[in-house]
Amino acid sequence: MTELNAQSDRLLRLKEVSRRVGLGKTMIYNLIGQGRFPAPYKLTPAAARWSEQEIIAWIGLVKDGFEGKKRRA
Numbered sequence: 001m002t003e004l005n006a007q008s009d010r011l012l013r014l015k016e017v018s019r020r021v022g023l024g025k026t027m028i029y030n031l032i033g034q035g036r037f038p039a040p041y042k043l044t045p046a047a048a049r050w051s052e053q054e055i056i057a058w059i060g061l062v063k064d065g066f067e068g069k070k071r072r073a
Helices: 014-021 025-033 052-062
Strands: 041-044 047-051
Touching: 014 025, 014 047, 014 052, 047 052
Parallel strands: none
Antiparallel strands: 041 047
16 A cells, blocks of 8 residues: 555545445434544535544554454454
């Protein structure tokens, strides 16, 4: 894996975010409402995009299991 450039950040559509995190739209928006998932940036009233860097960071926080449960080997 290549090192991420902190200055470059792609904006992702919901479909890509969902694919990367393995959660559906409803669960993503529920977690946003609970303050447990990065909120999207509203580009227009009809267009929301997520920061790729923020999604990668969130994945890093939960990679050992949702709710802090450690993955079994």
